[in-house]
Amino acid sequence: MTLKNTTERYGLLSIGMHWLMLLLLIAVYACIELRELYPKGSDPREALKAWHFMLGMLVFLLTLGRIAVRLSGTTPVIVSEPQQWQNGLARLMHLLLYAMMIALPIAGWLTLSAAGKPIPFFGLELPPLMGADKELAGTIKDLHKTVGTTGYFLIGLHALAGLFHHYILRDNALTRMLPKRG
Numbered sequence: 001m002t003l004k005n006t007t008e009r010y011g012l013l014s015i016g017m018h019w020l021m022l023l024l025l026i027a028v029y030a031c032i033e034l035r036e037l038y039p040k041g042s043d044p045r046e047a048l049k050a051w052h053f054m055l056g057m058l059v060f061l062l063t064l065g066r067i068a069v070r071l072s073g074t075t076p077v078i079v080s081e082p083q084q085w086q087n088g089l090a091r092l093m094h095l096l097l098y099a100m101m102i103a104l105p106i107a108g109w110l111t112l113s114a115a116g117k118p119i120p121f122f123g124l125e126l127p128p129l130m131g132a133d134k135e136l137a138g139t140i141k142d143l144h145k146t147v148g149t150t151g152y153f154l155i156g157l158h159a160l161a162g163l164f165h166h167y168i169l170r171d172n173a174l175t176r177m178l179p180k181r182g
Contacts, residue, residue: 001180005073009176014073017066018177021059021101025155028055032148050120053108057121060105063098076176078165093158100151107144111137 004011010018031052038045082090106129112119113128114137120126130136165173 005076007074007077009076009172009180011073012179013069014066015177015179017062017069021062021066024055024059024062025101025151028052028059029148029152031055053112053119054121056105056108057126059101063101067098076172078171078173078176080169080171082165082169082171082173090161093154093161096154097158100147100154104144104147104151107140107147111140111144113137114140 001009002011003013005014031048035045035048035052038048109119109126110129113130114133116128116132116134116137118125119128162174162177165171166175
């Protein structure tokens, strides 16, 4: 298996980044959901919020890398060729997923900035993107939550589409993104 994509399947770089992003997204969502198990202001809750933010920023950085890889390489062909409307939906889904993986971390960064809170990133502190504005922080936080909730559905639909292609259409859409066996 090669590092770069071919016309038949994705390369190790694309496959690795895809599945790493899934693991990171699971961790990001898990951190923000699990924080609810702890009382407000407690150390575990604050740690989970910090990890949510740091992993979210890592998603942002890796998404930029994924976009560069996607634009610089070829996209493997799906055999049998999907109908045009399916290709259109697939493009829209990928666009929405990439937009989400860029917009959510930026909204998180803006929320912390506007709230006047420190912006942690694995031992570093990122600069605020704006001055403190508590009202704006609340508005951006609400938007962040809404898009984050929408993300559950986008990720779920993306997974269901892969399974639909594999088990119903019986094409290679899913297997192009799986590590090659044996």
